[in-house]
Amino acid sequence: MSTRTIPSALGEVATGDLGITLMHEHLFVLSPDSQINWVRDWDERQQITDAIDRLKRLRVSGVRTIVDPTVDGLGRDIHRVLTVAEQVPDLNILVATGIYTYGDVPPYFSYRGPNRYRDLPEPMVELFVRDIREGIQGTDVKACLLKCAIDEQGMTAGVERVLRAVAAAHRETGTPIMVHTHPGTRTVLEVQRVLDSEGVPPAAVQLAHSGDTTDVDHLSELAEAGYLLGMDRFGVDVILGFDDRVATVAEMCRRGFARSMVLSQDAACHIDWIAPELLDLLPNWHYQHVLDDVVPALEQRGVEQGDITAMLVDNPRRWFERS
Template structure:
């Protein structure tokens, strides 16, 4: 019986049910939104989130992984308010979302830096998982970092290695934002493996943004779960292309290495007011997989058992096995 932290408190992994592996609620640069975005009205946004997540639960989804971490405007009190009003389980994460440098509160602190002391990053993540995020009682269930077109910059590598260390201490599984066009999921896998991470405990995010089956199999063959996690975003790939690559992976025997999601959000200041749901990502919504993708997969011959594997069994295993493996390790001190 593995207990998994949700925003409302721990639940048994067996109760996660149908789980979307990569979603957000509110995404923002807090400084920008507070100064320049009067359209972000706290109570209205909370209401919107409650409405949309209630609809998602009604559409058959039981849990979402909210991969909003530092760098994306994470604010746990706001998530707590929403979680109290919905049935769906919200799993919070910790980590840092950066394509380049370490955020300033950490940049000058660490071995050989201006404030010369042990690197605070891993301990920061560990506290969020074991004690609670930012002084709240909400514990993070998983870890998140990113690598994008700039590749393995010094900052990205420092964050990634700290994420690995926090994972080894806590057992919290890892999700990595990647740019599949740059094939840098493989770089993330190499760095995490160098730190001792079992790559089965990693979701390589945004893997669905390609039609390159060989590349995806290369990642999956190392044990990681492929995040086919942008269903409803039709800028890089069409609906049919996103469905097709999942079907082809299943045909090759990879149904146990696939996680499904949208990478959706109620609000993101990355786009002008009213966007992107009215324009760029028209049609993107939390219920897109339930309403559009599952019917398409069934039409292509994917069975209920295979859908259950992707929506229930794979996310459950991602958490359960990761925490179980950590419990079996002799870790020693919290940081390297």
């Protein structure tokens, strides 16, 4: 197997050393503007200590790498990530660039780039490429994946603008792309249309949240097309329950698609989007759920060890190696 290096928060890491990789976890998902205005009890030191504890526990459980696709729109603060990463140096934290929106572009970009008054050049591409080649927010921490989103609102003008900018940055750098999707509405088919027109090969694209559906025929088609499917919201049981999520992965393995899936939780050390009372409804939504509960449940359903290793180790490695 070929090996190469990719950037992590603490510098280059060999793809052969990624080990067990959770392909979609956040450290912090925050709303900086709202936080500045409304939050009075944010304790930065406490939050960082808590994050370090959680990540150390995750490392002890055997996970060697997490991919944190927190970008503009999710409150990315690379300095905070770096502070945490330095205290857990044996865990690789891979970070992303891009923009997260289901509707409009962030207001900062509304009248930068093409707009109703002037057809200005798109500034996003250069910014994404800078994050990949030079570093994020003035640090030398480089992004190793691009992130964008589409949800049930479908291909809005803002979503399409970000998607095409992400595709252009991919063409320039080879960096793989993670797309947040909403499989229940099959809006991913619109993503497929735009990325095809931009010349992005499906093998460079990870469809996050594919595990939110039990529609294995739809998932099989996407896997056949060459996409990597993120079965990455284990623990978000209010969207789809544990048994359904496990059964879907097991059925996809039975159909021979173990090499097209990755397992993760989309969890965070801290997310300010959700009231604590609501978080109480999600007792399994944490970093340890995949290794503690999901893997044993898959084994119980007859999923072979080789398939589990593919989803946790080989597929993440291969996805980054092809970039």
